[in-house]
Amino acid sequence: MKKIIKYIIADILRSKIIIGYAVLLLMISLTVFNLQPSSGKGLLSLISIVLIIVPLISIIFSTIYIYNSREFIELMVSQPIKRKTIWLSFYMGISAAMSLAFVIGVGLPVMIYSCNAIGILLIIVGVLQTLTFISIAMLAAVYSKDKARGIGIGVLIWLYFSLIFDGFVLFLLFQFQDYQIDKLALILTGLNPIDISRILLLLKMDASALMGYTGAVFRASMGGQAGILTGIVDLLAWIGIPLWLSLRKFGKKDL
Amino acid sequence: MENLTKIVKPIILILSLLLCCYQPGMAGIIKVTASQPSFSIQQALNEAQPSDTVLIGPGQYKVADLQVNKPVSIIGEGLPVLDGQHTYQILSIHADNVKVSGLKLQHTGISSLRDIAAIKIYQGKEIVISDNIIEGAFFGIYLSKASRCLIENNQIIGQQQTDQRSGNGIHAWKSDQIRIIQNRISHHRDGIYFEFVTHSLIYKNLSQNNLRYGLHFMFSNNDLYIDNVFGQNNAGVSVMFSKYVTMIKNTFRDNWGDGCYGLFLKEITHCKIYGNKITGNTTGIAVEGANRMSIELNSFSENGWALKVDASCLMSRVNSNNFTRNSFDIVTNSSAVAGNFDHNYWDKYEGYDLNKDRTGDIAYHPVSLFSMIVANNPTTMVLFRSLMATLLDKIEKIIPEFTPVSLVDNHPLMQALPI
């Protein structure tokens, strides 16, 4: 498996899109840190950008990469190697390359300008976001034969998690306004990897605002070490479950 | 505001000097020592003539409700300890012109029926209480119907108990012309509590880690508090049902948690809030019902909500303040808030200044739609800084529909003020 991963990483790292992605992130990070008077505010702006751009690029790039590799994947399947190994190698290869691009584009500037607990958490969460959306992209790709449709589904998934889901949450929170809805809100956020990442980061940053208003349930559940751990476990589930489902499907799929 | 301080400072100095130097002539001295238990402090107080000094030597004294009925000075030498044995009040003052200084007072009784204090003034004037340490008292210093008193340089540490088992650090009721200067108060229910107190000054005190408010005003008019620090109190500072209270150059910081404020104002009129630093509070200043209030030259930073005003605020001015790094700058529950919000610096302002007059050319609406949604339904805070919330705010900026049109800064500053 290592052999395939190595070659896939080498291939992706030479792709213009991935180089452009790293450069784009780097430019955004540097601009944000240089424009904002305090690194704290720079970090805050960066969080918003990371939570929008990283999922979008991750899901679209990996969907396209999988579709473009279709014939190559067929060739690999005709080689004496397990399908599971091929699929995992693709996942890990894409993940490693995209995470590297993220670490260069966002990680480096954060380490230079704002190397503290929040900065490190941002890097961890950004990498987890990358892994999550590649995992989701591979699930979408394995279920749809058509390339254009696959990319469309990818964009829709991104739109769903970044916007539509939150609209739905807003609607629910107003519908059940008269009840104790803290727990509902907490469960709902766990169902969206972008939301859980955002809250993980915000609890470290704008903690006062969150703590003051949403009350004890949130603080108890998400504040502190245990909360960070819960959030990270939730994100790991978001990586693991789609990947596992796609792996199962790929094992049985007619290419 | 600088001018105000310049005027106030000398007045305070002259007044405190006058009182400190006030020594009645021809006074006798009565000494009490710990090694001579046969001659108690109460006996000394009984024997003393008006204007005498009772000098208490170092050591431990177990006391029970010492009564001071004449104008004497009670001075500690080498910080004698007066212990109320967890049962009694320590000093009860029923006379004018009493001075209490250099004592350590500890372990008063705790009662749910009586307000037991380390030092309690029952109707008196010209009383000075200075340089004492009060530890583990139910109430620290209790003034009722007192006037022209000075409470200075005391250290008052409560017992870190529950609300019911803890009294206030400095408690004043129906008093007038009280000066509370440079005291350090912590771990009480309210650090300083004023009820029906008028024409009084609170200056350079540090009130922190109290169970409820760092400072609490009720029905107290024409008071001034300057240069105090209120930090990490459970609920911040509260000024209620009061008129003509002026608050200058204080620091309100780190009052975090549910229902916590830097400064909470309720039903007040003609109050002035100048040059304060409001930092790191869940809500910086919350106002419920204010008339002719002015908030000027303050710095609001790193608060969850910098300023919360409700619909019943009339004819108020919020001018020349800095709003930086707050999660939300202004929030209101109503779309009709009356007041003037001009000439503030908002770090969220994205306008430009083409005519170089140092104010932005387009007006700034500091209330965001999302902050109003949260004000209506607090749990929606889970969507804070989501794309959804950002989009709602942007759309609202373009087509204002819900946010108050009248709450606007027509001349937002481009640069922060040096506060």
Next chain:
Amino acid sequence: MISIQQLTKTFGKLTALDQISTELPDSTCLALIGPNGSGKTTLAKSILGIVHPDKGQIIYKGKNIIGDFAFKSSIGYMPQIGRYPENMTIGQILDMIKDIRGEKHLDEDLSDAFSLNKLLHKTMRSLSGGTTQKVSAALAFLFDPEVLMLDEPTAGLDPVAQGILKEKILLEKSKGKLIVITSHILSELDDLVSAVLYMQEGKLLFNKTIEQLREQTGQVRLSSAIAQIMQSNPIS
């Protein structure tokens, strides 16, 4: 020898393979032909393990090889359209597949004949369609496999390269290997194939040696022979 028994595969309502049973003997160059949608690609992909048949067995050396990835070390596959990761070089592709197969014994006849060694540093993106096909062909023969599956092998190759590839195919057949060629272009197969497997609408029409066909039709050319069978056995 590959023995196919009762092989069935449906895609939704479409029956791509309908109970196919036949044998693909060694030392054979077999042409797998039929009109579009006849199921020939599905049959080839089933042997390659790219498609999972619903029913039936594919027996190789006494073992059912459906779902058996180890069997694929005995097989070489040349796809019709070779598309490789764009930024990999020819060298990396060769190395990668060598890494995966891990075989010491390499047959580099084709890559030598195509002079691929001079192009090792070229990225796949920069290659013409013909050169990509050469890489695919070289890869298929590289590990000296006992079974070769070639999908439209000559399409896109220049005449010289076509000649080289045909020679190589004949050489491997003479070594006793089974070579399955899927193609539309019957004229090209004339001098290559020794047997023909004809499929239509998911059914096996016939699997005959070239001698049998010639005998049956009296035609020398493969295309004419097939045409004659089609006319005498019209399938509506």
